[in-house]
Amino acid sequence: MRSGHIARLAAVTGAVLVTGACASPGGVAGISTLPPAPSAEAVAAAPGAVTATIPTPTPATAGAKVTVQRPEADDPVQVPPPKLSEYTYAFPVKGCRVTYESRLLVLPKTTIWSGKGCSFVSPVNGVVDEVNTKNQWKPSTDRGADREGRFVTVVGDDGVRYLGGHLERVSPGIKPGTRVGAGQVLGQIGNSGNARSTASNLYFAISWKTAPSLWWVRRGMVRPWSYLDAWLNGNRTLSPRDEMRAVMNQTGAAPKCVTLCKSKPSPKPKPTEKPPQPDEEHITVGG
Numbered sequence: 015m016r017s018g019h020i021a022r023l024a025a026v027t028g029a030v031l032v033t034g035a036c037a038s039p040g041g042v043a044g045i046s047t048l049p050p051a052p053s054a055e056a057v058a059a060a061p062g063a064v065t066a067t068i069p070t071p072t073p074a075t076a077g078a079k080v081t082v083q084r085p086e087a088d089d090p091v092q093v094p095p096p097k098l099s100e101y102t103y104a105f106p107v108k109g110c111r112v113t114y115e116s117r118l119l120v121l122p123k124t125t126i127w128s129g130k131g132c133s134f135v136s137p138v139n140g141v142v143d144e145v146n147t148k149n150q151w152k153p154s155t156d157r158g159a160d161r162e163g164r165f166v167t168v169v170g171d172d173g174v175r176y177l178g179g180h181l182e183r184v185s186p187g188i189k190p191g192t193r194v195g196a197g198q199v200l201g202q203i204g205n206s207g208n209a210r211s212t213a214s215n216l217y218f219a220i221s222w223k224t225a226p227s228l229w230w231v232r233r234g235m236v237r238p239w240s241y242l243d244a245w246l247n248g249n250r251t252l253s254p255r256d257e258m259r260a261v262m263n264q265t266g267a268a269p270k271c272v273t274l275c276k277s278k279p280s281p282k283p284k285p286t287e288k289p290p291q292p293d294e295e296h297i298t299v300g301g
């Protein structure tokens with residue numbers, strides 16, 4: 015019986031030794047048979063190896079925010095706007111800050127607000143068409159042909175007519191038939207005409223050439239603000255030529271006036287009063 019117990023103990027001890035031998039490479043407990051880690055020199059000498067020195071943080075830099083220096087970028091490449099027509103345009107006010115409405119205000123025109131005396135310039139190369147140097151508007155009559163006060167119109171090489179009204183004065187030498195260039199000064203901004211009770215501004219309108227009697231065409235037929243936006247923001251080749259032709263084909267070259275057409279009736283003259291007649295002289299006869 016004692017010999018059987020010794021035999022079982024020997025079998026268990028053998029199993030433990032076999033298990034330890036499998037868990038330890040090389041079969042000897044406590045001794046590793048894995049290859050040793052390569053040295054730093056060996057890593058540096060390996061093909062394609064990249065070495066780096068990692069600084070040991072000091073107490074002053076430990077936990078500090080790291081600032082990354084970004085490389086300076088090159089200047090942006092300036093790309094010119096696409097050429098949209100063969101004509102080159104200028105914004106009609108030069109050398110002054112401006113504001114203007116980009117929506118319909120009764121008529122298809124716009125009011126460009128700017129300082130008194132600022133320059134109104136030709137929007138395009140062309141020929142001066144109409145010039146009015148006298149402020150003939152009167153509130154008592156409110157004649158439609160006089161509402162823009164002093165004004166200049168230019169028929170551009172693009173076939174479009176441009177009006178600048180409410181001027182303070184017209185520049186010397188600007189008269190019908192005068193050849194002008196885009197950006198050439200035509201007059202100074204004011205508040206003549208029916209703008210006399212407002213701040214100085216430029217009445218700006220786009221239409222086509224007509225007889226002076228059709229003044230309602232001159233005061234605006236094409237909405238101008240999309241072209242003003244383009245000319246002000248650098249795209250100086252956006253042309254109203256095609257839109258002008260489309261509107262003219264729709265309305266005819268000589269359309270009837272339909273908005274703000276009538277003037278106020280002229281006041282009737284007061285009847286002339288006859289001078290009072292002297293009383294007849296009464297003579298008493300016979301006392």
